[in-house]
Amino acid sequence: MSRQRLTLLGATGSIGTSTLDVAARHPERFEITALAAHKNGDALRELCRRYRPRYCALLDEAAAQALRKGLREDGISSEVLSGAEGVQTVAALPEVDTVLAAITGAAGLLPTLAAVRAGKRVLLANKESLVMGGALFMEAVRTSGATLLPALLPVDSEHNAIFQCLPHAAQQCGTSLPGVRKIILTASGGPFRETPFDALRDVTPEQACAHPVWKMGRKISVDSATMMNKGLEVIEAHWLFGMPASAIEVVIHPQSIVHSFVEYLDGSTLAQLGSPDMRTPIAQALAFPERIDAGVTALDFAALQALTFAAPEPGRFPCLALAYRALNAGGSASLILNAANEVAVEAFLNRRIGFLDIASVCDAVLSEAQATAVPRTAPTTVEDAIEFDAAARRVAKRHVAARHSRRGT
Ligand SMILES: NC(=O)c1ccc[n+]([C@@H]2O[C@H](COP(=O)([O-])OP(=O)(O)OC[C@H]3O[C@@H](n4cnc5c(N)ncnc54)[C@H](OP(=O)(O)O)[C@@H]3O)[C@@H](O)[C@H]2O)c1
Structure with missing residues (x-):
């Protein structure tokens, strides 16, 4: 089985951290190709030490510059991109299969759309992208040409739950739900x-x-x-x-x-x-249509x-x-x-x-x-x-x- 290559947008946040936790339990399935965040260079440096991604990106130029220096000192060869263009580049890397969209707020719109338009399977936590431009976002999903279908999987626990309760034929986001x-x-x-x-x-x-x-x-x-x-x-x-x-x-x-x-x-x-642990919907979306261990205790x-x-x-x-x-x-x-x-x-x-x-x-x-x-x-x-x-x-x-x-x- 070839490994799924991942970009994590919002890697240093709560959803990013939970996603890394799940992915790290299955190194035979997932490869962390790129990590992106806003300006928390120290946290990203720590993640680079641990996961050795090929790329990372910070929106903030000064933080990215400091990260480049830090990674050189650590002897880590991850390429550091910066600015809005850098974040969008790692969202659309040709070698990546799946992108976690977990940037907070409206700032997530452009990188998430970049991933959709590049035909990536997108695991969507950034609900604000849909709230801002639902029609244009869903149109981009419909025409994305993603090779891994469905092209969009909800990570928000409620929407992931709904997705799980739908018949298989309706598990294509944006389609109508008969019945x-x-x-x-x-x-x-x-x-x-x-x-x-x-x-x-x-x-x-x-x-x-x-x-x-x-x-x-x-x-x-x-x-x-x-x-x-x-x-x-x-x-x-x-x-x-x-x-x-x-x-x-x-x-x-x-x-x-x-x-x-x-x-x-x-x-x-x-x-x-x-x-109530976000690792469950994240694991469901990462492995769909299979199921994998998320490290979550089952209900008693x-x-x-x-x-x-x-x-x-x-x-x-x-x-x-x-x-x-x-x-x-x-x-x-x-x-x-x-x-x-x-x-x-x-x-x-x-x-x-x-x-x-x-x-x-x-x-x-x-x-x-x-x-x-x-x-x-x-x-x-x-x-x-x-x-x-x-x-x-x-x-x-x-x-x-x-x-x-x-x-x-
Ligand atoms: N947390 C949850 O349980 C949960 C559940 C469902 C949905 N969500 C949704 O998931 C998204 C993330 O939530 P969260 O709780 O993980 O937030 P968070 O802990 O505040 O993390 C936000 C992440 O986004 C990065 N970021 C913020 N602004 C950015 C920008 N302009 N460009 C690039 N990166 C940026 C942050 O980087 P820095 O660390 O460098 O600031 C951090 O990695 C939100 O849309 C939220 O509604 C979260």
Whole structure:
């Protein structure tokens, strides 16, 4: 069996680290050809020592320069590329079969699209790519000419669970799902599921990032606390599985054991269960259609206590409703919401605005940008997507500044 050659975009992050853990358990199957990150050169140097990739890439030029020096000192011959071009180059290397797309946020769009367009099998964690430009992204997947099919495999645990619950013939993302009535995404409810609403005003970034079940990067942790993450996942599910917003539901399931459900027309509901550990969906996607050990402990049903489910409270989680609003509005609304959220989350992490301001900034930007500053039609080219994203960010920054100055007074 020839080894699958991998590029990991976002190699130093939470998903990147879990993917390396799974791949390292199966050296006969996987070869780490390239690793890419933003500016954490020390972490990438450590990964190069361990995995000896042929290439690595850092977006940040100065960090890449320091990494070149460090690797020379270590006697490691990995070629270091840099800048946006360097990251996109390792996403599309001719010798690579599979690309993990695990860069956070809108920054993942161009490298992920580069991998799709180069015909790679893409394991998608970067949901923001789909939220920004779902139609153009899925069109690129349909015409990608990937040799390993399906060309796109979802890594997000909920979408991976849905994928696993589909009949084999429908496991081609972007195709219609005959016989499916709806899909139900589970949500842990995050760290503030039971916090009194008034107390949310004063929660800190540290509290928001302390997720009770999942260990994740800071941006997605805040998104989980506001439930914007679930909203982005609803939009992601729409594009991946071709379902309308009305056929995508969310249910709170604090134990995070059931990772999602597919409800069929005949009354059957299929679910995928497992320990809350991202190595399971990553291993499923890496080895598809086979199964491999992921290093994850299996469920012990005798020891499991109750599995509970509840509808999300709309008043507590306004970001979820905003995502449905954006999806139903169509055009560039999802892109605008994503841009506003990234700006607001960063401002919250930098203590410029409060936790509840995240939803209010997103709401204000969605209303204002749709009415005035940003084109309402969906982007048809990646250049459009980037331009619309920049315009929405300008609006969002103004709303952040207004809230920041109010907090200061
Ligand atoms: N963590 C989870 O359990 C989970 C689950 C489902 C989906 N996801 C999705 O997976 C993606 C990654 O999440 P994460 O939790 O792994 O994030 P993370 O721990 O914050 O890691 C982000 C990674 O992306 C790199 N990066 C950030 N900006 C970049 C840029 N402009 N160019 C190149 N690399 C860049 C970072 O490099 P540096 O280290 O150099 O900054 C790091 O390697 C997100 O889209 C998230 O929504 C995550």
